Amino acid sequence: MRNAWWWALTIGFSCAAVAAGAAPPVASPVPDAEVARRVEALLARMTPEEKVGQLTQVAGGLFPDAKPEEALRKGGAGSILWLNDTKKFNELQRVAVEESRLKIPVLFGLDVIHGYRTIFPVPLAMAASWDPAVHERAAAVAAREARAAGIHWTFAPMVDIARDARWGRIVEGAGEDPYLGAAMAAAQVRGFQGPYLGSPERLLACAKHFAAYGAAEGGRDYDPVYVSEGQLRNVHFPPFHAAVVAGVGSFMSAYMDLNDVPAAGNRWLLRDVLKGEWGFPGFVVSDAMGVGNLVTMGFARDRADAARRAVAAGLDMEMASGTFPEHLARLVSEGTVPLAQVDDAVRRVLAVKVRLGLFENPYADESKVASVLADPAHREEARRAAQRSMVLLRNENKLLPLARTVSSLAVIGPLADSKADTEGSWMVFGHVPAAVTVLEGLRAKLPGAKIVHAAGPEIRRQVPSFFDNFAPGPKPKPQTPEEAEAAFQQAVATARGADVVVAVMGELANMSGEAASRASLDLPGRQEELLKALVGLGKPVVLVLLNGRPLSVNWAAENVPAILEAWEPGTEGGNAVADVLFGDANPGGKLPVTFPRAAGHAPLYHARNLTHSPEGAPMYNVRYWDGAPKPLYPFGHGLSYTTFSFANLKVATPRVKAGATAAVTVDVTNTGSVAGDEVAQLYVHQRAGSDSRPLRELKGFRRISLKPKETQAVTFSLGPDELRYWSTSQEKWVQDAEAFDLWVGADSTATLHAELQVVP
Numbered sequence: 001m002r003n004a005w006w007w008a009l010t011i012g013f014s015c016a017a018v019a020a021g022a023a024p025p026v027a028s029p030v031p032d033a034e035v036a037r038r039v040e041a042l043l044a045r046m047t048p049e050e051k052v053g054q055l056t057q058v059a060g061g062l063f064p065d066a067k068p069e070e071a072l073r074k075g076g077a078g079s080i081l082w083l084n085d086t087k088k089f090n091e092l093q094r095v096a097v098e099e100s101r102l103k104i105p106v107l108f109g110l111d112v113i114h115g116y117r118t119i120f121p122v123p124l125a126m127a128a129s130w131d132p133a134v135h136e137r138a139a140a141v142a143a144r145e146a147r148a149a150g151i152h153w154t155f156a157p158m159v160d161i162a163r164d165a166r167w168g169r170i171v172e173g174a175g176e177d178p179y180l181g182a183a184m185a186a187a188q189v190r191g192f193q194g195p196y197l198g199s200p201e202r203l204l205a206c207a208k209h210f211a212a213y214g215a216a217e218g219g220r221d222y223d224p225v226y227v228s229e230g231q232l233r234n235v236h237f238p239p240f241h242a243a244v245v246a247g248v249g250s251f252m253s254a255y256m257d258l259n260d261v262p263a264a265g266n267r268w269l270l271r272d273v274l275k276g277e278w279g280f281p282g283f284v285v286s287d288a289m290g291v292g293n294l295v296t297m298g299f300a301r302d303r304a305d306a307a308r309r310a311v312a313a314g315l316d317m318e319m320a321s322g323t324f325p326e327h328l329a330r331l332v333s334e335g336t337v338p339l340a341q342v343d344d345a346v347r348r349v350l351a352v353k354v355r356l357g358l359f360e361n362p363y364a365d366e367s368k369v370a371s372v373l374a375d376p377a378h379r380e381e382a383r384r385a386a387q388r389s390m391v392l393l394r395n396e397n398k399l400l401p402l403a404r405t406v407s408s409l410a411v412i413g414p415l416a417d418s419k420a421d422t423e424g425s426w427m428v429f430g431h432v433p434a435a436v437t438v439l440e441g442l443r444a445k446l447p448g449a450k451i452v453h454a455a456g457p458e459i460r461r462q463v464p465s466f467f468d469n470f471a472p473g474p475k476p477k478p479q480t481p482e483e484a485e486a487a488f489q490q491a492v493a494t495a496r497g498a499d500v501v502v503a504v505m506g507e508l509a510n511m512s513g514e515a516a517s518r519a520s521l522d523l524p525g526r527q528e529e530l531l532k533a534l535v536g537l538g539k540p541v542v543l544v545l546l547n548g549r550p551l552s553v554n555w556a557a558e559n560v561p562a563i564l565e566a567w568e569p570g571t572e573g574g575n576a577v578a579d580v581l582f583g584d585a586n587p588g589g590k591l592p593v594t595f596p597r598a599a600g601h602a603p604l605y606h607a608r609n610l611t612h613s614p615e616g617a618p619m620y621n622v623r624y625w626d627g628a629p630k631p632l633y634p635f636g637h638g639l640s641y642t643t644f645s646f647a648n649l650k651v652a653t654p655r656v657k658a659g660a661t662a663a664v665t666v667d668v669t670n671t672g673s674v675a676g677d678e679v680a681q682l683y684v685h686q687r688a689g690s691d692s693r694p695l696r697e698l699k700g701f702r703r704i705s706l707k708p709k710e711t712q713a714v715t716f717s718l719g720p721d722e723l724r725y726w727s728t729s730q731e732k733w734v735q736d737a738e739a740f741d742l743w744v745g746a747d748s749t750a751t752l753h754a755e756l757q758v759v760p
């Protein structure tokens with residue numbers, strides 16, 4: 001039987017992921033009534049301090065003076081984070097379930113973002129696969145490993161829409177598009193949590209950072225966000241809503257001010273929308289120090305006021321800042337905070353613990369960890385995921401795939417042999433990077449060839465990353481200008497004797513992620529200069545990009561014959577790059593973000609509104625006088641070693657009543673001579689309406705594999721879910737009876753066109 005408590009969520013809602021045929025969550029084996037009975041029985045026995053304890057998340061290992069045992073013994077900590085040590089998990093759990101009065105198990109949370117031991121491509125790369133199933137499997141592997149190690153809860157997926165490539169955390173999400181973002185959000189929730197919350201070998205997922213964190217002014221991390229309700233509902237909310245529909249068990253509030261109200265104290269966001277309108281039954285945790293920050297941000301008067309306002313807003317658990325244990329019990333006894341608010345929060349946390357099965361199975365099985373982490377199937381999945389996430393940006397004269405007969409290869413660049421940068425940003429604490437680098441992958445692919453390597457000058461952040469303090473190993477000293485020059489010359493000399501040059505360039509892992517925004521999107525350091533010198537040798541050069549955000553590689557896009565966007569491809573990244581460069585895998589990934597030509601063009605995205613001087617009109621290119629704002633590479637772009645054509649675009653019912661669904665069909669043919677994948681993309685534009693509508697919006701996609709000369713019909717559905725929107729002028733959801741342009745093709749500039757008329 002379906003579980004009503006969890007299922008109730010889906011009533012009245014649907015979303016891209018569900019519409020695309022993904023399975024909704026299924027019933028938990030623990031019936032609702034049983035969960036409620038157990039929760040109420042506990043709640044009835046809890047002191048105010050014990051209740052606050054369940055709402056308190058404390059630091060485990062990161063801070064040397066953290067004393068989680070003491071808090072657990074008193075029932076003063078419901079969850080622990082920043083600890084990654086199976087033995088210690090069990091020791092602490094023993095304190096919670098044997099030494100605390102109520103024996104409530106503790107929930108261990110950690111950032112398991114794109115893998116635990118086996119690292120998958122970064123989430124932006126996974127979105128570039130345009131294959132939700134591959135992202136779901138990646139999350140399932142991450143969950144299996146992390147759960148075996150004793151973690152219960154991951155602070156993922158990050159589902160923030162990011163349209164500004166300067167923002168460092170663009171690497172952690174699915175990019176610029178709400179439709180693609182919703183599909184990827186739901187896929188990750190299913191992967192992390194499994195078919196129901198509490199599925200074996202899975203984790204509790206956490207949709208973060210609610211909401212609109214990616215719209216920070218200037219792309220500056222943590223800066224305030226000003227977006228309209230229409231933008232929130234039409235652009236930033238859909239992936240969060242999709243996560244709720246997929247059954248996500250927890251949410252994390254964002255750090256910043258949203259329209260002048262910090263997300264962690266934003267009642268409209270947390271209570272009215274998330275818990276009210278969407279019926280979210282799980283719990284909301286703040287971001288780290290997020291409640292204490294309400295004082296720093298000039299919103300709360302003091303820490304007691306911060307705790308009061310966070311709880312009033314609907315925030316259930318405080319991450320690490322300690323205002324709840326300091327003040328909440330007293331505020332309740334004084335009547336400043338209604339007990340009902342605290343009880344509601346405690347119920348939500350306890351219900352998740354019951355559903356996760358923590359009361360029955362609180363401990364990790366230390367004897368099984370090593371074998372789970374070493375499962376070779378995980379690495380196979382990571383290699384496949386990396387292959388599928390890569391985007392072939394350019395391939396002049398079919399330079400790629402390279403012939404296996406190539407006898408000498410120079411692999412040049414600062415990222416060519418870096419394990420940490422191949423795995424990418426956001427490792428779990430204590431992770432030792434073990435990636436196959438591009439150099440190693442190429443050596444494994446061509447054991448008989450002469451493969452030489454030089455790193456060239458180092459690249460380095462001007463402002464060091466706070467997170468570097470947690471990276472294992474000694475910190476290398478910066479190169480002197482003389483050392484950098486010598487490295488430059490050596491790289492050019494190394495390339496001189498080779499038949500083909502593979503330049504592996506881009507950004508270090510710590511150049512994207514949290515607190516890693518940039519004011520430039522150019523290749524950092526002397527990489528472009530080195531690239532020019534390599535091309536100047538007159539040899540075929542392939543540029544392999546490792547990076548976590550769009551880069552304005554304008555010179556390369558004109559002068560380097562082949563460019564492969566490999567992102568930060570994870571543990572098997574080097575093998576997957578070698579597979580793609582030599583044609584063992586045919587690239588089929590597509591950009592989930594627009595690549596601007598300059599940082600000054602950001603935010604740049606495909607679904608912008610029309611203006612009085614639309615694209616193509618004479619005035620379009622004078623938006624800036626120092627360069628056209630046309631993207632370097634459009635959203636959805638990606639080439640293949642074969643070619644595809646799109647034909648016979650048909651709308652089964654070109655006139656539909658509002659509320660009805662139209663089927664849109666197109667034939668996709670592999671017109672080349674090798675098998676390959678294409679992503680059929682459906683874009684719509686509503687010609688007039690209650691509000692101005694974007695130039696184009698993605699409303700359907702499907703990645704398909706086609707043999708040479710094979711044709712496949714792809715069908716999309718356009719119904720109210722795709723065609724309605726939140727209208728600013730009407731202050732409600734509307735589906736206008738209007739005319740729509742439809743385009744289907746291989747990227748957001750698709751030209752194959754049809755029309756749809758929605759009638760009242």
Ligand code: NOJ
Binds near residue numbers: 111208514
């Ligand atoms: C801060 C980050 O913003 C968030 O994404 C993360 O989950 C927490 N720290 C916990 O590490």
